[in-house]
Amino acid sequence: MIRKSFKRELLTAFILVAILPLLISGIFLIRAFRARISQNYEKLALSQIQAAASELDSKISIFKYDMNALASDEVILEMLGKNNPLTGSRSYRRLFTLTTDLRDYGDFTVYDADGNSLISTSSGDALSSMPTYFGILKEALDTPDKIAIRKTQDYEDPSLIQMACAVMKNRACIGYVVASLDADNISSILSSTTDSSLKIVILDEYWDQIYSNERAKSDNVAWDLRNRRLNGMDLTQPTESGIFFIREIGDTKLSVVIGKENLFTADVTKTMARVMLLMAAVSMFLCLLVAEAMSAYLTMPIRKLSKAMKKAESGDLSARVDTNRKDELGQLGRNYNKMAGELQNYMELEIQKQKELDERTIAMMQAQLNPHFLYNTLDTMKWTAKTKGVPEIATLSSSLAIILRMAISGKKFVKLEDEINLVNYYITIQKIRFSGNFSFDIEVPIELEDCIVPKLILQPVVENAIVHGLRDKAGGQVFVNIYDNEGTLTIEVSDDGVGIADEEIKRIEERNHKQEEGHLGLYNVDTIIRLYYGDDYGIRARRLPEGGSMITVLLPVKRD
Amino acid sequence: MFKAGKKGKFHLSKKVSIAVLIIIVLIFALVLGIDIPQKENNAQDVYSLSEDNKLIVYTAHKPEIYEPILQEFEEETGIWVEVVSGGTSQMLELIASENGNSGADIMFGGGVDSLDSYSSYFEPYVSKYASNLDASYASANNAYTVFSSLPTVFIYNTKLINYNERPKSWSMLLSGTYKGEIAFADPCTSGSSYTAMMTMLQVLTDSGESSSRSEDASSLAYNDLSEDELLDLFMDNLQGDVLDSSTDVVTEVIAGRKTIGITTEEVARKNIAKGASIEMVYPEDGTAALPDGCAIVKGARHLENAKAFIDFVSGRQVQSYLSEYQFRRSVRTDLDTSTSINVIIYDIDKATAGRADILDKWNKLRDSFEGGH
Numbered sequence: 045m046i047r048k049s050f051k052r053e054l055l056t057a058f059i060l061v062a063i064l065p066l067l068i069s070g071i072f073l074i075r076a077f078r079a080r081i082s083q084n085y086e087k088l089a090l091s092q093i094q095a096a097a098s099e100l101d102s103k104i105s106i107f108k109y110d111m112n113a114l115a116s117d118e119v120i121l122e123m124l125g126k127n128n129p130l131t132g133s134r135s136y137r138r139l140f141t142l143t144t145d146l147r148d149y150g151d152f153t154v155y156d157a158d159g160n161s162l163i164s165t166s167s168g169d170a171l172s173s174m175p176t177y178f179g180i181l182k183e184a185l186d187t188p189d190k191i192a193i194r195k196t197q198d199y200e201d202p203s204l205i206q207m208a209c210a211v212m213k214n215r216a217c218i219g220y221v222v223a224s225l226d227a228d229n230i231s232s233i234l235s236s237t238t239d240s241s242l243k244i245v246i247l248d249e250y251w252d253q254i255y256s257n258e259r260a261k262s263d264n265v266a267w268d269l270r271n272r273r274l275n276g277m278d279l280t281q282p283t284e285s286g287i288f289f290i291r292e293i294g295d296t297k298l299s300v301v302i303g304k305e306n307l308f309t310a311d312v313t314k315t316m317a318r319v320m321l322l323m324a325a326v327s328m329f330l331c332l333l334v335a336e337a338m339s340a341y342l343t344m345p346i347r348k349l350s351k352a353m354k355k356a357e358s359g360d361l362s363a364r365v366d367t368n369r370k371d372e373l374g375q376l377g378r379n380y381n382k383m384a385g386e387l388q389n390y391m392e393l394e395i396q397k398q399k400e401l402d403e404r405t406i407a408m409m410q411a412q413l414n415p416h417f418l419y420n421t422l423d424t425m426k427w428t429a430k431t432k433g434v435p436e437i438a439t440l441s442s443s444l445a446i447i448l449r450m451a452i453s454g455k456k457f458v459k460l461e462d463e464i465n466l467v468n469y470y471i472t473i474q475k476i477r478f479s480g481n482f483s484f485d486i487e488v489p490i491e492l493e494d495c496i497v498p499k500l501i502l503q504p505v506v507e508n509a510i511v512h513g514l515r516d517k518a519g520g521q522v523f524v525n526i527y528d529n530e531g532t533l534t535i536e537v538s539d540d541g542v543g544i545a546d547e548e549i550k551r552i553e554e555r556n557h558k559q560e561e562g563h564l565g566l567y568n569v570d571t572i573i574r575l576y577y578g579d580d581y582g583i584r585a586r587r588l589p590e591g592g593s594m595i596t597v598l599l600p601v602k603r604d
Numbered sequence: 605m606f607k608a609g610k611k612g613k614f615h616l617s618k619k620v621s622i623a624v625l626i627i628i629v630l631i632f633a634l635v636l637g638i639d640i641p642q643k644e645n646n647a648q649d650v651y652s653l654s655e656d657n658k659l660i661v662y663t664a665h666k667p668e669i670y671e672p673i674l675q676e677f678e679e680e681t682g683i684w685v686e687v688v689s690g691g692t693s694q695m696l697e698l699i700a701s702e703n704g705n706s707g708a709d710i711m712f713g714g715g716v717d718s719l720d721s722y723s724s725y726f727e728p729y730v731s732k733y734a735s736n737l738d739a740s741y742a743s744a745n746n747a748y749t750v751f752s753s754l755p756t757v758f759i760y761n762t763k764l765i766n767y768n769e770r771p772k773s774w775s776m777l778l779s780g781t782y783k784g785e786i787a788f789a790d791p792c793t794s795g796s797s798y799t800a801m802m803t804m805l806q807v808l809t810d811s812g813e814s815s816s817r818s819e820d821a822s823s824l825a826y827n828d829l830s831e832d833e834l835l836d837l838f839m840d841n842l843q844g845d846v847l848d849s850s851t852d853v854v855t856e857v858i859a860g861r862k863t864i865g866i867t868t869e870e871v872a873r874k875n876i877a878k879g880a881s882i883e884m885v886y887p888e889d890g891t892a893a894l895p896d897g898c899a900i901v902k903g904a905r906h907l908e909n910a911k912a913f914i915d916f917v918s919g920r921q922v923q924s925y926l927s928e929y930q931f932r933r934s935v936r937t938d939l940d941t942s943t944s945i946n947v948i949i950y951d952i953d954k955a956t957a958g959r960a961d962i963l964d965k966w967n968k969l970r971d972s973f974e975g976g977h
Contacts, residue, residue: 052618052621053621055621056620056621056624056625059624059625059628060624063628064624064627064628064631067628067631068631071631175924175925175928175929177920177921177924177925178676178921178922178924178925179672179676179925182921183679194675194679195675197671197672197675197676198672198929199667199668199671199672200668248675249678249679250675250678250679250684250685251684252675252678270686271686273653274653274658274684274686276652276653
């Protein structure tokens with residue numbers, strides 16, 4: 045479960061970082077690129093059309109100049125001045141001389157006042173006559189100081205542009221000079237400023253087509269433009285066929301049009317967009333792959349750690365994380381291992397300490413039964429009594445000395461027969477104290493005599509029986525019975541005195557180790573036995589039905 | 605939420621992940637909708653044209669006729685002309701279908717017989733120069749103004765026959781001298797052919813009334829023949845060979861596949877000027893010079909300009925020009941640019957009314973000729 049959300053976070057982060065910038069920068073790049081290129085493209089077109097227009101204009105100016113030269117030339121004037129103009133070689137020479145500079149750009153023809161052609165630079169079939177009441181000659185006549193420029197009117201005439209001026213003498217028109225340019229002439233004028241990739245059209249004042257280059261012809265540009273103008277459509281807008289620029293040629297009232305293909309057709313744009321989308325898709329796919337791989341790489345060690353921790357949870361601190369990674373997660377694993385190790389050690393140490401403490405407590409308890417100086421004093425007492433001839437005192441002190449010797453001995457464990465001996469000495473003392481007012485008996489099978497028991501466990505119990513059990517009763521009996529009860533060494537100390545009180549029994553059973561005066565011995569014995577052998581052993585107490593009490597000491601049968 | 609402040613702390617909730625994905629989708633959509641920024645309209649006014657300066661002309665003329673004239677009109681008046689061109693019936697049908705909502709202001713061209721049948725679609729107008737125009741075919745209700753006249757003529761191949769052998773009259777045509785050598789276009793499709801045929805019938809059935817005397821004695825013999833018989837005779841002389849279009853006529857004659865052709869003066873003059881080895885003959889027993897015309901369409905949006913156009917094309921300049929440079933015959937009475945010919949007044953009504961019948965007869969004749977004989 046966790047892994048899934050981590051992967052989602054990774055993936056989202058990757059997408060944010062990889063795809064968003066890609067798309068945003070892509071969009072901006074494309075837009076900026078297009079804007080820039082369109083700008084440059086247009087700039088180029090504008091400069092081209094500017095150049096074309098001025099080239100045409102300057103050529104036309106040269107035409108005008110030559111025509112004016114012809115119209116004022118004396119030879120020409122002389123020829124036209126005659127009633128029947130003769131077209132001799134002289135006039136031809138003059139014609140050709142004055143128009144050499146424009147030989148490749150057009151033809152010149154001189155007409156008489158009735159519109160009949162006299163001389164011409166054209167080698168083909170020049171028009172033999174032109175109307176003077178109609179068309180360009182009429183216009184030339186109406187405005188003799190200006191040169192008329194028009195689209196060639198005659199349908200059969202191969203020329204496309206005509207320029208005409210009236211030759212005047214004494215304010216009367218005696219003839220006309222007409223220049224005509226055909227398609228080839230115009231192409232060669234345009235060739236220096238434009239290339240064939242453009243669509244070029246020349247229009248007259250009313251946007252009728254004068255000239256169209258190949259490309260413009262095939263797309264019917266002139267007709268299309270005129271149509272749009274007539275219908276008031278915007279001409280600067282790019283259409284499917286391209287984008288158009290229009291310039292007037294000087295003051296001739298003619299216009300030149302340049303059309304260029306759309307640079308960024310819907311096609312191009314779509315392609316660019318598609319490429320970008322493809323890249324984004326690839327990017328997305330990569331993000332997915334890497335997110336998958338990365339999350340696996342990162343979550344695996346975490347899983348291993350989780351597993352180890354689970355084991356430790358259930359108590360097995362030996363579980364370790366298996367890692368040899370060099371990064372932070374490897375570090376985490378190694379730290380965990382160290383911690384688990386330390387914890388293990390700590391636990392063992394604590395157990396060790398506790399054991400030591402228990403042992404010291406036992407030792408301490410046992411030491412409470414070890415008064416060294418008393419033993420020495422008693423010894424002195426025994427000898428003094430003996431020399432002073434008081435034998436009971438000697439018996440008392442020597443018995444006590446033996447008892448104390450055992451207590452001081454330092455050995456934690458003794459043989460049962462030694463323990464019994466000690467009890468017997470104790471009884472000797474007590475018999476003197478109580479003037480033999482009670483009887484004491486021990487029964488023990490010989491084979492149990494070499495059992496190992498903790499030191500001084502019997503005496504306190506017997507003492508308890510005498511002091512509390514018999515208590516001022518004369519002639520009481522204390523009986524110790526020792527037997528092996530299925531591996532349990534059972535020592536029953538019974539007396540026929542007052543029965544042990546219920547609350548006593550309860551305290552013993554509950555192991556209530558509150559320091560109760562007078563019963564310290566019993567409790568100590570119980571504690572010692574339990575510390576050594578566990579809670580299954582220790583002291584048990586009960587009242588006897590026939591009167592009196594029985595204290596049972598349970599120990600495991602142990603031998604050396 | 606999204607916290608990337610503290611080092612190492614990075615947590616994205618589900619909501620944010622979804623938000624990010626939606627943004628991505630939006631950007632995808634943006635990408636797909638990339639578009640060229642629209643340019644503003646600057647200097648738009650420079651190119652606008654006011655309606656006062658426009659004229660829309662539907663024409664049945666050929667470009668070699670209408671282009672120079674329209675160009676001159678533009679230069680003279682400063683009015684921009686928008687041209688729609690096509691065949692006579694095509695243009696007239698278009699005007700009829702547009703019916704008052706027409707784009708056209710002017711119908712320029714088309715024989716007066718055709719214009720007459722559509723006169724209900726035209727705005728009556730009398731040209732400034734009406735008094736100088738030939739009134740023979742003037743419109744009864746001034747629906748149209750005549751423009752140029754097209755006499756029907758014969759042409760003959762000068763290599764194949766000489767001057768003396770030329771067809772001088774309609775009756776000579778039917779004499780059998782030129783059997784199978786006559787180039788004639790199907791009157792069903794060619795207006796000028798139909799006119800020629802009707803002219804022939806009219807001349808030959810009217811020959812008693814015509815002012816000139818034919819030299820051919822047999823011409824009187826045709827007086828008695830009915831129209832049907834004349835048609836039959838004509839078909840016989842054609843030997844059933846009818847050409848598909850009027851342009852084929854001159855082509856066949858020039859190529860020498862036919863010796864004689866029936867065509868209009870304009871076609872003959874043009875080809876002669878080009879240097880073809882053909883010559884033209886005006887039928888001595890009479891021929892019709894049916895003019896074409898020019899009319900203002902009812903509901904024209906540029907009425908004043910249309911009127912100016914009618915005046916212009918009936919003026920001296922245009923009429924002289926078309927006569928001298930366009931191989932046509934002027935309709936003006938004050939220009940003697942054209943040779944005089946023996947004209948009959950073509951019976952327009954009869955030609956229009958009887959058209960279906962006659963063409964039907966014609967087709968039957970054709971079929972029967974191909975079948976038997």
